[in-house]
Amino acid sequence: MGQEKPLGVHCILELFGCPSELLDDLNFIERAIEEGSKAARSSLIHITSHKFSPQGVTAVGLLAESHLSVHTWPERNYAAVDIFTCGERTQPEHACELLVQLFQPKQYSLLVLSRGWQGESPRIEKHRVEEAELCPVRG
Amino acid sequence: MGQEKPLGVHCILELFGCPSELLDDLNFIERAIEEGSKAARSSLIHITSHKFSPQGVTAVGLLAESHLSVHTWPERNYAAVDIFTCGERTQPEHACELLVQLFQPKQYSLLVLSRGWQGESPRIEKHRVEEAELCPVRG
Numbered sequence: 001m002g003q004e005k006p007l008g009v010h011c012i013l014e015l016f017g018c019p020s021e022l023l024d025d026l027n028f029i030e031r032a033i034e035e036g037s038k039a040a041r042s043s044l045i046h047i048t049s050h051k052f053s054p055q056g057v058t059a060v061g062l063l064a065e066s067h068l069s070v071h072t073w074p075e076r077n078y079a080a081v082d083i084f085t086c087g088e089r090t091q092p093e094h095a096c097e098l099l100v101q102l103f104q105p106k107q108y109s110l111l112v113l114s115r116g117w118q119g120e121s122p123r124i125e126k127h128r129v130e131e132a133e134l135c136p137v138r139g
Numbered sequence: 140m141g142q143e144k145p146l147g148v149h150c151i152l153e154l155f156g157c158p159s160e161l162l163d164d165l166n167f168i169e170r171a172i173e174e175g176s177k178a179a180r181s182s183l184i185h186i187t188s189h190k191f192s193p194q195g196v197t198a199v200g201l202l203a204e205s206h207l208s209v210h211t212w213p214e215r216n217y218a219a220v221d222i223f224t225c226g227e228r229t230q231p232e233h234a235c236e237l238l239v240q241l242f243q244p245k246q247y248s249l250l251v252l253s254r255g256w257q258g259e260s261p262r263i264e265k266h267r268v269e270e271a272e273l274c275p276v277r278g
Contacts, residue, residue, distance in 0.1 A: 007212060007215065007217065007219070008210075008219060010151070012149070012252070012254075012261055014254060014255070014259075014260065014261065016257060016258050045187075045189050045197075046187050046189075048184075048185050048187045048199070048201045049201070050184050050185075050201060050203070052203075058184075058201060058202070058203070058205060058206070059201075060187070060199045060201055060206050060208070062187045062188070062189060062197060062198075062199055063197070064189070064191075064197070066197060066208075066210045066219070067197070067199050067206075067208050067210070069199070069205075069206050069208075069223075071147075071205050071206070071223070071225075073146060073255070076146065076255070076257075078146065078255055078257075080146070080147060080205070080223070080254050080255060082221070082223070084208075084210070084219070084221070086210075107258050109259065109260040109261070111252075111260055111261055113151070113250075115151075115153060115219050116153070116212070116215070116217055116219060117153075118155060118215075118217075119155050119246050119268070120153075120248065120268065121153065121248040121250055121266055121267070121268055122151055122153065122248070122250055127260055128260070129258070129259065129260055
């Protein structure tokens with residue numbers, strides 16, 4: 001159909017070895033979503049969140065360009081982050097860099113998919129695991 | 140680390156050739172999120188949504204087990220759906236089957252990732268494109 005660009009880019013960020021107190025801090029996570037949305041050059045419409053007992057936070061920022069979600073497992077020092085944006089102006093990978101900096105993982109992986117290719121599966125644009133000592137943002 | 144199971148399963152569903160009037164109907168999409176959450180055996184905490192002008196809907200259901208998001212492009216007859224759930228009880232692929240039925244795509248793709256493998260990238264569990272005539276739910 002001659003489609004040259006995807007409709008959206010979806011960054012799937014796995015954060016391992018994060019400080020558990022950060023992962024259980026609802027205010028920190030909401031602020032991270034706000035800052036991440038700005039770094040992605042996206043427009044945050046609304047954040048919805050929930051704090052679990054005894055621990056864990058789930059939060060989603062609804063963006064004009066799709067969403068930014070954070071789900072945390074403090075007992076595993078793990079956070080699952082998604083940044084899905086559309087439009088040529090947005091920079092979801094910039095948000096990933098900032099979130100790695102904020103969440104202080106010892107290790108992380110980034111899978112970048114492009115979505116909305118007519119009649120096709122998402123394309124895998126990037127797929128990598130990084131040790132924290134290799135993260136420039138923590139250097 | 141002896142981890143035998145992932146923490147979560149993330150279904151990435153691309154729906155192509157959907158009726159544009161469905162994709163522009165906020166009530167329909169919120170209902171689809173409610174029904175999809177039930178089909179996944181997950182607990183819906185809250186739905187947040189936005190209707191764009193002149194067209195398009197973005198909506199996310201915050202689940203106790205992560206999230207279910209729907210972003211639509213009526214002008215392209217395309218919807219991007221994510222169903223990310225944790226826990227052994229949930230059945231995100233059941234939600235995908237229901238959502239394919241509700242959104243009536245001519246074609247769809249399903250990419251299933253497992254997430255939360257300590258220090259690893261998400262694993263690709265399934266990756267396929269289906270024509271509508273092959274969808275049992277529309278048969």
